[in-house]
Every structure is written in C-alpha cells, then in structure tokens.
Amino acid sequence: MASASTSSTVRERGLLEAARSGDEDAFRHLVEPRRAELHAHCYRMLGSLHDAEDALQDALLRAWRGLGGLEDRSSLRAWLYRIATNTCLDAIARRPKRVIPIDYGPPSDPADGPGQPLVESVWMEPYPDETLGLEDGYAAPEARYEQREAVELAFIAALQHLPARQRAVLILREVLGFSAHEVAQTLETTTASVNSALQRARKTVDERLPEQSQQATLRSLGDDGLRDVVEGYMDAMQRGDVEAVVAMLAEDAAWSMPPLASWYGGRAALTTFLKVGPLSGEWRWRHVPAHANGQAAVGVYSWDAEEESYRPFALDVLTLEGARIKEVTAFIVRTTQIPEGAFARWPEQPLEPEMVRAVFERFGLPARLE
DSSP states (O other): OOOHHHHHHHHHHHHHHHHHTTOHHHHHHHHGGGHHHHHHHHHHHHSOHHHHHHHHHHHHHHHHHTGGGOOOGGGHHHHHHHHHHHHHHHHHHHSOOOBOHHHHSOOOOGGGOOOOBOOGGGBOOOOOTTTTTOOSSOSSTTOSSOTTGGGSHHHHHHHTTSOHHHHHHHIIIIISOOOHHHHHHHHTSOHHHHHHHHHHHHHHHHHHSOSSOHHHHHHHHHHHHHHHHHHHHHHHHHHTOHHHHHHTEEEEEEEEOTTBSOEEESHHHHHHHHHHTTTSSSSOEEEEEEEETTEEEEEEEEEETTTTEEEEEEEEEEEEETTEEEEEEEEEOBOOOSOTTGGGGGGGSOBOHHHHHHHTGGGTOOSOBO
16 A cells, blocks of 8 residues: 555656646645745745735746746755745845834834834734744754744844845755755855855844744743733733833833834833823723734734724734743834824824735734724
C-alpha cells in the first residue's frame, strides 16, 4: 500500500503536468498548500498586508506564465519563493520602506495633542496570521526564527531597516531555512555574497530585537496569564480607569497610533495622554480580544450615537514584557480626511471602509457591537 507521502508526491506530479498543459484549476490546487507561507513571506519583505496581497497575486501570475521554466517538481517550493522574492524586490524599489511611529521620530508631548497623519504608505500594517493560517513552529530545521516570531511587529520593523537584498537573504536563510546556495540562485549572486549579506543583516536585526520574542513571552505566561493581561487591559480601558491601565504598563512603555506620527513614551507621558485622550470620559468604549502578528491584540470600538451601536475604532496590538505591556500599537480605522486639530476628537470621525476591511474584517472582528 502506498504511503501518504508517496500518494502526495504522485498527486503533485499529476497536478504539475496538468498545470503545464494549461489547467488553471490544477495550478490553483498545486499552489494552494503554499499560499499562507508565501503570503507571510511577502508581508515580511514589504511590511504591509495590502502590498503583500498585491505582490502574491503578481507572483502567482508570473508563476502561472512561467511554468515551462520549472524543470523538476522537487524544486517547486524554491521556485515559487524565487518568484515571490523577486516580485517583492521589484515592489520595494518603487516605494518607501514601511515603519512604525516609534522608528519614525522622537516621542511627542501629549499636552500638545495628536499631530497630523502621514501618508499611509509610510506605515507598517498589522498581519492576521491566525485567520490566514500561518503555522506554528519553524518552517525548516535550519531556520533560526519561528514562523510566528518572524511576523511579530518588532521583527517586521527591524527587517524594514535592512537594504532590500539583505532583507531577502535573512528571511530566506533564517526564517525559511533555504541553503546559501539556494538563496544565491534566487538572487542570482554568489554564495559568498549571500553569506556576507547575512552576516550584516543579522547584526542589524539583532541590535533592534528585544531579548525575548513575543512567542517566548506568551509561552511563559501561559493561556491563563495571557488572559489575565488582556482581560485586565480591556476592563480598565472600558471603565476609563487611568491608574489601572498605567499600573499594567512597563516603566518605559510606548503608545503609538498609526497613521499619526506622534507617539508617547514612559508612564508619566502615558498618564497624561490617557487622561486628555481616550480615557478623558468623553467617549464610551467596548473591546474584543483578538490576535495579530503572533501577538495579543484587542479590537477597540467607540459608541456611535447615530448608529446606536459601537463601531470599530482601532486594533490595539499589545507587545508584552512578561506580564507588563511594553507597547500598544493602535492601528486606527477612522478617516484622515479631516481638518487639522480634529484628531483630538478622532472617535467622532467617520469610518474608513478600506481600513475597516483590512484591520477588522480580515482579523475576524465584528463590524459593530450592540
């Protein structure tokens, strides 16, 4: 009786031959098992969910048109990654790198109020790793980073500080476990050049990453410990209890709100920010636990009197340091097409439909709460 792996190999070979003959359904069945990992690869390269989806679509179209160049079924995975990587490199050459506000400039004074937003193409975007089916663990025995660790906000932010080809080398070698020879083929360079680029990329990324990944932190907390943190945060925010929220923060905690460039750091500044901003008592909030970038997250809703329901306001991605909250990155889904100074009352502004789809719908969060 044939083993499962043998049956899978035979099936894949049959799909490949059918796809080469022009069968689009066969091609879809061939690439579907790799779609989630390819999507995550494009996100790591680009730092944007929207850009990753465009790049993946472009890469799969290139793959469909270039099937004749695939010589051996055993090289299918490497071949798809070669196409996806080079598609992303082309995209990077056409637009600025993505960052988070903390990497963009110094902290702001909360007494000055929020500043103007920057164009959205500047900012990193959150990633729905669970709803897109990204697997746990390592992609290959040779990988250095776990798959979910390699979509954490800190990791993606660190990658964006690398030159594009160094970024590709580090992801292909350390996240996906490809050999230096395979990476050299992908980038049409030498193995020595790949090894040199990897050494430089490691140094840059290691300098920017925290000592412990969020995956390690979540494991140390356990399900009950994580639930306590997330529920404690939601409860304190919902009650408007500034002291309770601040008590949950690390001493050097930071709070940012893309697409605003302004961000606040340290407990004193965050106390002022909460008192004059979201917990001033002028708005009513509800919260739903969520998950993004391999991290704990919370869907935030503000009361809309006209709609008589709570509508999406932000996705708060929580970066933890033990049981303390080290960073809150609040991805706002309200319009930026408002006059200067209006951002102090952002919860009253209309929804941005595209952002709601990208940040709430894609993360499996409801469109309203009663």
